[in-house]
Amino acid sequence: MAGGGPITGPALSTGPAAGGEGLSQSAPVPGALVTPPTGVVTGTFWRRFTLRRPLAALIIQRLGLSVGLLFAVSLMIFGGVEALPGDFATTYLGQSATPQAVENIRKDLGLDKPLTERYLNWLGGAVKGDFGTSWASKNSVSEQIGNRLGNSLFLAFFAALVSVPLAVALGMLAVQYRNRLPDKIINVVSLAAISLPEFFVGYLLILFFAVQLGVATFPATVYDSMGFGERLSAIALPVATLVLVVLAHMMRMTRAAILNVMSSAYVETAELKGLSAFRIIAKHAAPNAVAPVINVIALNLAYLVVGVVVVEVVFVYPGMGQYMVDAVTVRDMPVVQACGLIFAAFYIFLNMAADILAILANPRLRHPR
Amino acid sequence: MRLSSIPISAWVGIAGITLALFCALFAPWIAPYGERDVVGDIWLPMGGDFPLGTDNLGRDLLSRLIFGARTTIFVALAATVISFSLGMLLSFTAAVTGGFVDQLFSRFNDLMMAIPTLIFALVVLAVLPQQLWILILVMAVLDSTRVFRIGRAVALDVAVMEFVEAARLRGEGTSWIIFREILPNTLSPLLAEFGLRFAFSILFLSTLSFLGLGIQPPAADWGGMVKDNKDGIIFGISAALVPGGAIAGLAICVNLVVDWLMKRTSSLKGGRGDA
Numbered sequence: 351m352a353g354g355g356p357i358t359g360p361a362l363s364t365g366p367a368a369g370g371e372g373l374s375q376s377a378p379v380p381g382a383l384v385t386p387p388t389g390v391v392t393g394t395f396w397r398r399f400t401l402r403r404p405l406a407a408l409i410i411q412r413l414g415l416s417v418g419l420l421f422a423v424s425l426m427i428f429g430g431v432e433a434l435p436g437d438f439a440t441t442y443l444g445q446s447a448t449p450q451a452v453e454n455i456r457k458d459l460g461l462d463k464p465l466t467e468r469y470l471n472w473l474g475g476a477v478k479g480d481f482g483t484s485w486a487s488k489n490s491v492s493e494q495i496g497n498r499l500g501n502s503l504f505l506a507f508f509a510a511l512v513s514v515p516l517a518v519a520l521g522m523l524a525v526q527y528r529n530r531l532p533d534k535i536i537n538v539v540s541l542a543a544i545s546l547p548e549f550f551v552g553y554l555l556i557l558f559f560a561v562q563l564g565v566a567t568f569p570a571t572v573y574d575s576m577g578f579g580e581r582l583s584a585i586a587l588p589v590a591t592l593v594l595v596v597l598a599h600m601m602r603m604t605r606a607a608i609l610n611v612m613s614s615a616y617v618e619t620a621e622l623k624g625l626s627a628f629r630i631i632a633k634h635a636a637p638n639a640v641a642p643v644i645n646v647i648a649l650n651l652a653y654l655v656v657g658v659v660v661v662e663v664v665f666v667y668p669g670m671g672q673y674m675v676d677a678v679t680v681r682d683m684p685v686v687q688a689c690g691l692i693f694a695a696f697y698i699f700l701n702m703a704a705d706i707l708a709i710l711a712n713p714r715l716r717h718p719r
Numbered sequence: 720m721r722l723s724s725i726p727i728s729a730w731v732g733i734a735g736i737t738l739a740l741f742c743a744l745f746a747p748w749i750a751p752y753g754e755r756d757v758v759g760d761i762w763l764p765m766g767g768d769f770p771l772g773t774d775n776l777g778r779d780l781l782s783r784l785i786f787g788a789r790t791t792i793f794v795a796l797a798a799t800v801i802s803f804s805l806g807m808l809l810s811f812t813a814a815v816t817g818g819f820v821d822q823l824f825s826r827f828n829d830l831m832m833a834i835p836t837l838i839f840a841l842v843v844l845a846v847l848p849q850q851l852w853i854l855i856l857v858m859a860v861l862d863s864t865r866v867f868r869i870g871r872a873v874a875l876d877v878a879v880m881e882f883v884e885a886a887r888l889r890g891e892g893t894s895w896i897i898f899r900e901i902l903p904n905t906l907s908p909l910l911a912e913f914g915l916r917f918a919f920s921i922l923f924l925s926t927l928s929f930l931g932l933g934i935q936p937p938a939a940d941w942g943g944m945v946k947d948n949k950d951g952i953i954f955g956i957s958a959a960l961v962p963g964g965a966i967a968g969l970a971i972c973v974n975l976v977v978d979w980l981m982k983r984t985s986s987l988k989g990g991r992g993d994a
Contacts, residue, residue: 675932
């Protein structure tokens with residue numbers, strides 16, 4: 351829900367999407383999309399396995415579901431792109447597109463082969479980590495991605511490292527002081543923060559810290575021979591931008607998730623019994639809030655992976671996002687498809703992790719319906 | 720509802736939205752210069768003849784900001800309206816029909832949502848020709864997946880009510896049930912969602928324009944203006960921050976109003992706390 355992830359913050363706090371259903375459904379993997387393969391192939395063995403090891407079976411099922419989903423996504427990224435009108439050869443040649451020249455380019459790029467053959471070739475390569483060669487630069491796509499994926503993950507990892515503990519702490523603080531001044535301040539500030547586009551935050555930070563104070567570096571270039579410390583100081587501003595963007599969402603969703611637990615009947619009972627606020631939170635609320643909070647974190651990490659795209663462009667950081675955006679502007683389809691698939695894979699994986707962790711943390715989810 | 724019951728934050732939001740709409744509607748009359756006129760030196764500072772300075776080509780920034788309001792709001796609004804019509808129609812159909820149709824729509828929606836929106840948009844826009852209506856349509860279709868999910872959840876709640884059952888037994892058709900029974904009863908939660916999606920549309924459009932895939936120059940649009948002026952940042956020229964601030968401001972205003980609308984509807988339901 352990347353793009354969607356962002357603004358679902360407030361939506362979660364009220365309305366029909368709130369409550370258990372909204373949270374447990376927020377990963378895009380639920381439902382019976384690909385259960386059949388595993389079920390059909392193993393037959394009775396699978397049934398016995400489900401009865402004996404319900405948890406393991408559920409997790410295996412989720413894994414299978416994700417793999418199936420990834421396969422469907424690859425079909426969509428490749429097939430959908432082919433089905434849409436528009437042709438690289440015609441765009442590439444522009445005004446000088448004679449039928450003969452277009453024909454030559456199509457042949458060069460292998461576009462004259464049938465669709466299914468190209469898809470199977472592409473998928474076969476992709477599974478082995480080979481994404482073909484770029485149309486624009488004729489370089490190996492996998493090689494480029496290999497260099498850049500690490501950079502992007504480096505960035506996202508540090509952003510997550512800072513934002514997750516901060517978001518959970520602030521969310522708990524907001525719940526603790528619910529409807530009092532600290533909560534209201536946090537509410538307004540975070541509402542403003544989710545409305546800020548990434549590039550605005552980025553340029554604001556650059557203007558202030560890099561240009562006026564001169565304490566940070568811009569552009570945030572990293573290269574192989576760089577030391578770890580140098581690298582860290584180079585990515586300080588991009589990380590700060592990502593943290594600011596993701597923090598507000600994560601915090602609002604954490605607050606909504608904890609409040610959801612706090613407004614349940616058993617917490618009211620505990621209150622009426624006269625237990626202290628700390629005891630209620632530690633003993634009654636926290637164990638039940640763990641699952642939704644983990645879910646929130648995983649969903650926002652998934653968003654982080656996508657947020658990286660804009661931030662990389664702003665800071666001229668050599669990562670996957672920038673590679674993809676550059677490729678899109680010149681319509682370099684192998685690169686676009688490869689990056690799209692990898693981003694989608696991360697997204698699906700994190701959503702799956704959220705799902706599985708939620709099942710592990712909350713036994714009630716092990717018996718759907 | 721009394722006017723005095725509206726909190727200050729919502730008033731701020733309403734004022735901001737009104738200002739932006741005013742700029743959008745009356746752009747040609749209130750803008751001091753033309754949208755594409757080069758009127759001075761590049762990146763002139765604020766003040767004097769140019770209240771906000773000039774941009775990377777020497778065009779008046781204030782005028783472009785006012786004209787940009789028009790493009791940005793129009794495209795974002797069009798995309799949101801289309802995505803809502805599409806998402807609600809499909810989700811209500813799914814909720815009312817149930818069975819195979821519901822499964823088909825919902826699973827396809829899950830599949831669409833399995834790809835991050837921005838990434839999906841990048842992949843699709845890489846293939847499609849760069850035209851305004853295509854951009855609006857792509858934004859609308861991608862956004863309608865979120866509307867579908869919420870719409871279906873809301874409609875399912877209503878579809879099991881007695882009056883829907885009564886309408887069914889009366890022999891009303893699916894379209895009657897959707898438009899006369901379900902729609903009126905789901906409007907208020909969906910209204911807040913509309914505002915939320917609109918704010919998101921503004922941000923999404925600006926992001927696409929900033930990446931060079933949204934509205935194409937020379938038309939003025941806030942995200943594109945940030946892109947045009949971003950090189951000035953290194954020299955300490957803040958021209959790029961003005962349209963960026965406008966985007967942020969409008970999105971904040973919409974969110975403030977939505978926040979108030981949501982609090983109002985949730986307190987009507989008599990929920991404990993505001994979870």
